[in-house]
Amino acid sequence: MQNLPKIVSERLRGAVIKEHPDADVLTAFSERSLPAQERNSVMDHLSRCADCREIVALALPESQVTEVRPHRGSGNWLTWPALRWGFVAAGIIAIASLGVMEYKRQTLQSTAVNKSPIEEGVAKQTENRPEADPAASANGKGETTSPTALTLSDSAKTSAKTTKKEFGRPSQFTVMSAPSRDDKAGIRGSIGGPLSGRQLSHGPKPPTQWQLNNSANSYSNNEAFSQSQPVAPAPPPSSSGASAGSEIRGQAAPAAVGAKSADEEKKSEVVDALSRPPALKVQSTTNRNESEVARAKPAEAAAAPQAGPTELDQATSAYEVSSGALSNFSKSATLTPQSTRWAISAAGTLQRSVDQGKSWQDVNVYGPEAQAGANLELAMRTSRGKAVAKDKSDTKQREAPIVFRAVAANGPDVWAGGSNGFLFHSLDAGLHWVRVEPTWSGVLLSGDVISLQFADAQRGRILTSSNEIWTTADGGQTWQKQ
Amino acid sequence: MTSSKVNPAVQSVVRELLAELHKKAGCEKVGLSRDSFAAILSEVGSKHGATTENEARTFILSLRVDELALARACAAGDNSAWEIFLTRYREKLYLAALRIAREDSAARELADTLYADLYGTNTREGQRVSKLASYTGRGSLEGWLRTVLAQEYVNRYRRTKRLVSLEEESEEGVQFRAPEPEPAAVADNRLSQATDEALAELPSEDRMVLSAYYLDGRTLAEIARMLGVHESTISRKLDKMAKSLRKQIMAGLARRGMSRRQAEEALEADVRDVQVDIRRSLAQESSRSAFSEKRVEARVPEGEG
Numbered sequence A: 001m002q003n004l005p006k007i008v009s010e011r012l013r014g015a016v017i018k019e020h021p022d023a024d025v026l027t028a029f030s031e032r033s034l035p036a037q038e039r040n041s042v043m044d045h046l047s048r049c050a051d052c053r054e055i056v057a058l059a060l061p062e063s064q065v066t067e068v069r070p071h072r073g074s075g076n077w078l079t080w081p082a083l084r085w086g087f088v089a090a091g092i093i094a095i096a097s098l099g100v101m102e103y104k105r106q107t108l109q110s111t112a113v114n115k116s117p118i119e120e121g122v123a124k125q126t127e128n129r130p131e132a133d134p135a136a137s138a139n140g141k142g143e144t145t146s147p148t149a150l151t152l153s154d155s156a157k158t159s160a161k162t163t164k165k166e167f168g169r170p171s172q173f174t175v176m177s178a179p180s181r182d183d184k185a186g187i188r189g190s191i192g193g194p195l196s197g198r199q200l201s202h203g204p205k206p207p208t209q210w211q212l213n214n215s216a217n218s219y220s221n222n223e224a225f226s227q228s229q230p231v232a233p234a235p236p237p238s239s240s241g242a243s244a245g246s247e248i249r250g251q252a253a254p255a256a257v258g259a260k261s262a263d264e265e266k267k268s269e270v271v272d273a274l275s276r277p278p279a280l281k282v283q284s285t286t287n288r289n290e291s292e293v294a295r296a297k298p299a300e301a302a303a304a305p306q307a308g309p310t311e312l313d314q315a316t317s318a319y320e321v322s323s324g325a326l327s328n329f330s331k332s333a334t335l336t337p338q339s340t341r342w343a344i345s346a347a348g349t350l351q352r353s354v355d356q357g358k359s360w361q362d363v364n365v366y367g368p369e370a371q372a373g374a375n376l377e378l379a380m381r382t383s384r385g386k387a388v389a390k391d392k393s394d395t396k397q398r399e400a401p402i403v404f405r406a407v408a409a410n411g412p413d414v415w416a417g418g419s420n421g422f423l424f425h426s427l428d429a430g431l432h433w434v435r436v437e438p439t440w441s442g443v444l445l446s447g448d449v450i451s452l453q454f455a456d457a458q459r460g461r462i463l464t465s466s467n468e469i470w471t472t473a474d475g476g477q478t479w480q481k482q
Numbered sequence B: 001m002t003s004s005k006v007n008p009a010v011q012s013v014v015r016e017l018l019a020e021l022h023k024k025a026g027c028e029k030v031g032l033s034r035d036s037f038a039a040i041l042s043e044v045g046s047k048h049g050a051t052t053e054n055e056a057r058t059f060i061l062s063l064r065v066d067e068l069a070l071a072r073a074c075a076a077g078d079n080s081a082w083e084i085f086l087t088r089y090r091e092k093l094y095l096a097a098l099r100i101a102r103e104d105s106a107a108r109e110l111a112d113t114l115y116a117d118l119y120g121t122n123t124r125e126g127q128r129v130s131k132l133a134s135y136t137g138r139g140s141l142e143g144w145l146r147t148v149l150a151q152e153y154v155n156r157y158r159r160t161k162r163l164v165s166l167e168e169e170s171e172e173g174v175q176f177r178a179p180e181p182e183p184a185a186v187a188d189n190r191l192s193q194a195t196d197e198a199l200a201e202l203p204s205e206d207r208m209v210l211s212a213y214y215l216d217g218r219t220l221a222e223i224a225r226m227l228g229v230h231e232s233t234i235s236r237k238l239d240k241m242a243k244s245l246r247k248q249i250m251a252g253l254a255r256r257g258m259s260r261r262q263a264e265e266a267l268e269a270d271v272r273d274v275q276v277d278i279r280r281s282l283a284q285e286s287s288r289s290a291f292s293e294k295r296v297e298a299r300v301p302e303g304e305g
Helices: A006-013 A023-030 A036-048 A050-058 A080-115 A117-128 A134-139 A145-158 A160-167 A172-202 A209-228 A235-247 A252-261 A264-275 A277-283 A290-306 A309-324 A328-332 A367-380 A386-398 B008-024 B034-048 B053-062 B065-075 B079-101 B104-119 B141-163 B166-171 B189-201 B204-215 B220-227 B231-255 B260-304
Strands: A341-344 A350-353 A404-410 A413-418 A423-426 A449-454 A460-464 A469-472
Touching (some): A023 A050, A023 B141, A036 B204, A050 B204, A341 A404, A449 B053, B008 B034, B065 B141, B079 B141, B189 B231, B204 B231, B220 B231
Antiparallel strands (some): A404 A413, A449 A460, A460 A469
8 A cells, every 4th residue: 555656745745734723623523523514624624734633643542442342242261262271171170070980989889789779779780781771871871971870870869968069060950959859750760860960970071072972862862762751851951951061062952952852831941041051151250160160051051951840940040040140231230220320431432330430331232142142152153043143143233333422311211322323222221222213204314423412311302413403302202303 | 701703693592502501511510600601602602603593503512511611610710620620630631641742751741731721820911811711612621631732742842843953963863864855856747736636636534544644654543543433444545545546647647748658657756766755754753753752851851940
């Protein structure tokens, strides 16, 4: 682009100008709040006056190039480099825990023998002929898994506390629900026990090679299994959930199918829970190991369907807990809207303060879901699912950053306007935003919104850079242009 | 405060909107009476030169009345207004000065000078005149403060440039300074005419981008932020303009009776220098700013002494 004839630079220099626009006008120019006509005349001056160009350049606000995008992801650690290290760490943990479990198996086996004769029989059977074990064969797992599984189910049986200690993982809930079902199910325990136990051992764990290979298998087998056995519907969601969580490639579809095969009563809820993982993932800011949380959350959500019909309440509560912890925006829902202050940053970002202006946070008018969706997309790289597709379109929309110019608030009723006629309205103090496109006798609002005034929630007035005044008397339902 | 030629259209609009705006601007907080606020509004409106009532209304409504009220209350010497002003802008002012001057002591001096101006150390007819009285609320007060700082800085640089002695110049490495651009040695003024013509046809924004990039050596990011558009837009624009300008000039030369080859030669002769020229203008820019920093620094003892 340097290919400009020298003569052009020479002639651009032009003559020195005596009259300069005053500071007010220059400020309004760089804030883009001048009407189009005046902006042009200032532009004309700037094109000829080096001094004023320098003034405008020097007076630019602090560089916020990275912050201009209103959708800074809150989950920066969900990037691939971070995830890779997370995998490495998780792998090490997996190997270590396998070693520990292998060791504990020796000690626990003896207690298991004392505990229940039924289990003992199964255990013995498994030890002798692992292939003959119904659970093991149904799931197409190798020999190595079933003994481990058995001990785990034993431990689950003996006491939930022990299990907690052993795992210390977010999947405690699943573990706790397993014994209660076993008790109820009686005879099923011998089959369901090992199954659920095995699921436990793999649910929260990172993917090892054989699990990745087998997860698809085990899933289809389990589904087949579910036709004949009433216990079986429980495991599939868990296994697919575990693989969705640990494999990251996102087998969201199998998980959903698995959920369908689960109890009909909870179907909608389960699907809901499964469709939420993006939000769960991104917003979870607990102090747990990062990558573990990222994987454990979907597993937890998937754990809900795993619990049998008797645990409906518990399952629901599990879902509620996880959804309750998921979002800092849900917290803000409890704020009194009156205490919220609104401002536009120098770079044109919409900002909100809930502590009387002491600190300000950027507000994303496209909402937290969109934000979460973008991160999900990044992390999962999956093209499946309506939610993701919707988020994609949102992402496209958001590619042009909105530069806000004006904001007006009446309690929870907030209006924000900016470049290119962007106008957003929120009825709940910025929790949800709706894009408003004022029209009047077929004409769309054009130009930048440079001023917004709302006397109350109903009556408002907008000024645009194209020198138009738009008014509404019914909270933005209809508009008049003057 | 009221100017002699108050516009009737402006006044009627001010009367119409006064109650609403007075409340919105929070005038009570800064001790601004309704009448003085009305006077301020009509002064600002008249200065803008709106003729019709509609124009005046649009203009008055676009003002940032709250910041205008605050600034004018400060100018009038209201203590509570000053308190608000200082808590809100003191920190920002120093930060902005630091960004402009890029050096702490110079920034401090710059900001202090502005404070003096804002408070109004200059007196006229026994009344101190605050610079805040010239704020009209067209842009944000914060942006205005930054602009005023930048103006002060640029003016000072222009003043001090003349004060550089020959001795100092040689000390400070004048050899790095590019020579003043020699007047275009264009034997044939047809070329410059054609160029002027092509430039005049450009929209002012394009010309501004060209000047900022090629003359001032601004980066794409800076230009983009000055205009509030994306960097890539500027980059595309520059590319496109370099091409179209060349074509336009060639066409202009052809109209002036130059053959294609002659025209190409006339242009090409310069193109060889373009790279150098741009680098030179960039170098000039940076050496100039390095210079001005030193100048300001050098002025500090002067100002205090």
